[in-house]
Amino acid sequence: MNEEIIIAGFGGQGVLSMGKILAYGGMMQQMEVSWMPSYGPEMRGGTANVTVILSDERISSPILNRFDTAIILNQQSMDKFESCVKPGGVLIYDPNGITREPQRKDINIYRVEAASEASKMVTSKTFNMIVLGAYLKIKPVISIENILQGLKDSLPARHHHLIPVNEDAIKRGMEIVTTVETHGYASPS
């Protein structure tokens, strides 16, 4: 197993922490993991992205420009990363704030209306967990138990009461993710 993921959106959307939870979850599952963020003051309200690699083998480059999965949460990131998905790969996006829908015909595209769903939940901070749920539905590379364990490890103890809320959000994301027709490309193996 070797899964190369880019998660991209605005700073403040929880992009980096979503990647962190995936990496923690992968570690719980005895995988090799790497997490490489964009860093610096550009994170102040600007774009943020993180490359996460989950693998059974020693990880080579932590920086990539071709991905198995792209999770895209704003238009700038769509413009930048749509073309970086490997043929046959997966693109998951939230249509909120997207002005140009993805065009690729050779990849599998999924929509998750996470922002609008999050606004209905107890706290809209669960946005990134809804997206994470959508991803885990499409690519069940890490078990929910391990993700929750990862969540526990990455959150300071004073926030542990929020874990059930996040679990609900992950499950909600799994329910609401939908396939976008891309002219008959088969679902990923």
Added chain:
Amino acid sequence: MADKKLMKGNEAFAEAAIRAGCDAYFGYPITPQSEVMEYLAAQQPHLRTGMVLLQAESEVAAINMVYGAAGTGKKVMTSSSSPGISLKQEGISYLAGSQLPCLILNVMRGGPGLGTIQPSQSDYFQATKGGGHGDYRMIVLAPASVQEMADFVKLGFELAFKYRNPVMMLSDGIIGQMMEKVEMFEQMPRATEFDQRWVTTGKTPDRERNVITSLDLDPARHERHNQKLQAKYQLMRENEVRFETIACDDAEYLFVAYGSSARICQKSVKLAREKGIKAGLLRPITLFPFPYDEIDRLTKQLKGILTVELSAGQMIEDVKLATEGRVKVALHNRMGGMVPSPEEVLDALITHFSI
């Protein structure tokens, strides 16, 4: 057993410092390595092991605090990134001239000047050929993973005390900022066990005065001092060369790269092999001393070498010295904070050697 953690390279370095029994850290914030001091501050090392942590008013002050502390025989360290490391050069020259052990981390970013905060490897010359004034050398360790950001702290201190010399860890924004799994070594005692006869602790009647200095106004004596230093550097060359080879046994083409570039090349090797190109990777782990002999040995089987660097091409000069013109050495580089992709590196290999 040792526990496994998911950590940033900078954090792993800081945790390893506490566990290696480091006595004192002096630093000044700068991106992309500020997590080192932030992690230490959160850990309250003065409560955990008694380690001193001080945010200095500048890098110049920090390196001179290191100078003073090193002269007391303690395990001391500092960290910074390129512009701050430039400011430390005077102090490093004094540390080397006075034969003081210490560990210095450079999480390189793009220059020259204020440059960029993005990753770079453009301080290779500064680290391996001098940087400060005078004929001195430091052992330079190039970590390529978060694990090595931790392990090289321990190794670095060992080497620093073995040779009574500054040791530099030359890292970059990628290795410093990324998170990977890391297996931390057990907490070591803070007490430093080594020959303490030279340190300044206060003169007792049973010994001569100890003076830490790099000055000698008598040129003949100062030449002897320089010869002694050079003999020490020669010992480092003979005993401390470290490198890693990947898929080199049958390699016809060789990537030479260190740190984050080596990680990228590791993937390029895989992509090359998938295409049937017999590529291998030599990753220098010590940049000083440089693995000239291993490159020399491999040269006999090679059709070409591609040096991959996040700089205008600095390490390539050492690679060329090793090959002495017997095989074509080409460069693929990115600068100013840009990073090549593994595919880009492979394309460069194919183009340069018309494979």
Added chain:
Amino acid sequence: MYMEAYNKILEEIIREENLVYKKTALMTDKPLSYCPGCGHGVAHRVIMEVIDEMGIQAETIGVAPVGCSVLAYEFMNIDMQQASHGRAPAVATGIKRCWPEKYVFTYQGDGDLAAIGTAETIHACNRGENIAIFFINNGIYGMTGGQMAPTTLPGMRSSTTPYGRDVALMGNPLKMTELVAMLPGTYFVARHSVHTPLAVRKFKKAARMAFENQKLKKGVSFIEVVSNCNSGWKMTPNDANKWMEANMFPFFPPGDIKINGEMVAKAEKSE
């Protein structure tokens, strides 16, 4: 129909004589890179307005620091030089000594001016360089992500003092402005803020004096602006301003400290 009427109303409103405020041409159109609510933008604008109103754009050279305002040269529509961290007063000295008739100023944060640049600050002030120094004190290193600054208050949290600044371990906050006021080379020393319209007006008056003083060749004009860093302090902009008044002002009280080379008496200062 509707659009026509709408445009007509607009035409009537948008007239030179109805103008109540206009952005000075000495600020470029580049969007500021500062966090919403940060004091840096206001301080920039005030200084540029003064240069504009005095008509000295062609005779002014600014020096940008290393800090959040490192890109000041992108926003200030004047000739500028970018200095290395802390060295702005030395760079300004170099400029002023070669162009003694020009107006020269530095714009520096508290880390830049009062930590790494302490020596340059003290010596430029002590030599009495005929320059203006604007010192934006937000009690923290904004740019690098909120580490302790020399001006961080006792007990105040930052990323390198996560349990609050412990004076016994990390030393005391530094009152640089009071310090330079004691030097014979300073001619005008004051502390201001830019978080209310009144405060902005007072700062603007002082800033104008700092430029006018340069003609007198009587030494440094040094103005501290106590400001917020809502990102670094992890507060909303509003809360940050309230926190600043409640906590920063008692330690760094606004007011004149030295005017025309004379220390201002304590009683007067409380004004």
